[in-house]
Amino acid sequence: MDSIQRIIDNLPPELRWRGGLSRHGTVSEGxxxxxxxxxxxSFHLRSNLVQKYGTRDEIVAEHQRIVDDLLEILYHLPQCVFNANGSSIVPKVRDIGAVYLEHHMIADNPNRDQAKEKMEMILRKLNDLDCWSALTLSGRWDSGAARSPSGVHLAAK
Structure with missing residues (x-):
């Protein structure tokens, strides 16, 4: 875990996360x-490592931090960023969400309502990201895609 954090800490200024703060002048959509x-x-790696080597308490605590950080990224970067690499991000977000759900939505969790709210935020963003998987590189909807009841195309599965 420390190695992952050292790598993140030593990224060039253009690739450092600053949340809503002003960014390095040469930062592009790329x-x-x-x-x-x-x-x-990095969140996905942390999730996998703590899941494999951590105790139940460590898993719960670390996944709380991971989900908080994940939501920060998901809800502060513009949608076009996720459109560019959503297909590689979606499985990672799903995995993180599944572990969070498994460990935080248990009956004896005193923070169950807060965990439910965060899980709903992850699911809303996954819904947005999955929407783009029906688009082809030409920007047209996949003709094999289904339609939802609201008329929105859904990716063919």
Whole structure:
């Protein structure tokens, strides 16, 4: 875990996450796509490591931090960033959400309502990200895609 954090701490200024703060002057949408990919991949790695080697209490505590950080990235970067690499991000976000759900939505969790709210935020963002998987590189909807009851195309499964 420390190695992952050292890598994140030593990223070039263009690839550092600053939340809503002003960014390095040369940051482009390409940098933002890389930031999303780097950070979400690091969250996924942390999730896998703590799941494999951590105790139940460590898993719960670390996943709380991971989900808080994940939501920060998901809700502060523009949608076009996720459109660029959503197909690589979606499985990682799903995995993180599944572990969070498993460990935080248990009956004896005193923070169950807060965990439910965060899980709903993850699911809303996954819904947005999955929407783009029906688009082809030409920008047209996949003709094999289904329609939802609201008329929105859904990716063919």
């Amino acid at each position: 940098h933002n796509a890389q930031i999303a990919n780097i950070f979400i991949t």
